[in-house]
Amino acid sequence: MSSGKIAVVTGGRQGIGRRTAEVLAERGFSIAIIDLAMPDEALAAIKAAGGTAMAHVADITDEAAIDQFAELVRAELGPASVLVNNAGISHIAAAESTASADYRRVLEVNLVAPFLLAKAFGQQMLDAGRGSIINVASVAGLLGVSDRAAYNASKHGLIGLTRTLAAEWGGRGVRVNAVCPGWVKTEMDVADQAGGSYNDADIINRVPMGRFASPEDIANTIAFLADDAQSPFINGQAIAVDGGWTADASWESLRLRKR
Numbered sequence: 001m002s003s004g005k006i007a008v009v010t011g012g013r014q015g016i017g018r019r020t021a022e023v024l025a026e027r028g029f030s031i032a033i034i035d036l037a038m039p040d041e042a043l044a045a046i047k048a049a050g051g052t053a054m055a056h057v058a059d060i061t062d063e064a065a066i067d068q069f070a071e072l073v074r075a076e077l078g079p080a081s082v083l084v085n086n087a088g089i090s091h092i093a094a095a096e097s098t099a100s101a102d103y104r105r106v107l108e109v110n111l112v113a114p115f116l117l118a119k120a121f122g123q124q125m126l127d128a129g130r131g132s133i134i135n136v137a138s139v140a141g142l143l144g145v146s147d148r149a150a151y152n153a154s155k156h157g158l159i160g161l162t163r164t165l166a167a168e169w170g171g172r173g174v175r176v177n178a179v180c181p182g183w184v185k186t187e188m189d190v191a192d193q194a195g196g197s198y199n200d201a202d203i204i205n206r207v208p209m210g211r212f213a214s215p216e217d218i219a220n221t222i223a224f225l226a227d228d229a230q231s232p233f234i235n236g237q238a239i240a241v242d243g244g245w246t247a248d249a250s251w252e253s254l255r256l257r258k259r
């Protein structure tokens with residue numbers, strides 16, 4: 001059964017979560033995915049590469065479903081040693097026209113659910129005296145991006161939760177960190193761009209390194225934070241994986257002149 005390397009990935013059906021599940025499987029983790037629909041392609045890819053994976057279909061805002069999932073994972077694979085809180089939703093609207101129901105839903109998925117998952121799987125890690133939790137926040141958790149009041153607040157909150165859990169659980173062997181991706185070419189970006197509020201050039205011109213992040217960029221950083229041998233003393237950090245976005249205060253013509 002258990003090699004002791006068991007990673008839970010939320011939202012592993014597509015995008016960053018799928019690539020993260022695959023990379024962690026390549027590094028010897030047994031994988032448990034939770035998503036709104038069965039992640040058939042992710043499961044097939046992991047199994048074809050010789051890995052072990054299971055999946056559970058549920059909404060991560062359902063607390064009873066999370067507790068059930070935690071018990072399923074323990075029974076099928078063993079206690080979790082890694083949790084990647086990746087599932088999230090975006091919401092693009094001017095603050096003054098953001099409905100309270102939309103605001104609450106974004107907080108439920110992006111901030112409350114990661115807390116519930118951290119409780120359920122963090123307890124398994126605390127019992128074992130070891131573990132690593134990685135919360136997928138965003139550049140929008142470090143800076144305010146216009147027209148994303150709910151999303152920004154949720155990701156800023158997720159970084160606050162990360163620091164708090166790191167302080168509470170670090171002394172019991174459980175590290176908690178956040179990764180803050182810049183814009184990544186996933187289904188989320190395609191759907192957001194379809195709303196007409198930005199395009200590829202807007203992003204590429206804003207990033208010092210002149211490109212989108214790839215799911216691979218984010219997955220490799222998550223795998224680094226998941227690995228006790230590679231990041232044993234990194235705890236409570238929010239690591240930007242953004243090609244320099246949050247470091248760069250240049251105006252656009254100055255940035256582009258340096259390319």
Ligand SMILES: NC(=O)c1ccc[n+]([C@@H]2O[C@H](COP(=O)([O-])OP(=O)(O)OC[C@H]3O[C@@H](n4cnc5c(N)ncnc54)[C@H](O)[C@@H]3O)[C@@H](O)[C@H]2O)c1
Nearest residue numbers: 011013015016035036059060087088138183184186187188
């Ligand atoms: N794409 C980007 O540019 C970008 C940038 C910074 C941060 N992020 C963050 O990275 C994470 C993954 O983003 P992505 O671009 O891969 O998104 P995506 O929309 O492509 O995939 C998200 C996955 O999460 C699942 N999911 C959503 N709500 C769920 C729920 N309530 N219960 C269970 N599963 C649910 C979806 O079904 C989907 O499989 C998100 O937290 C997002 O906020 C994305």
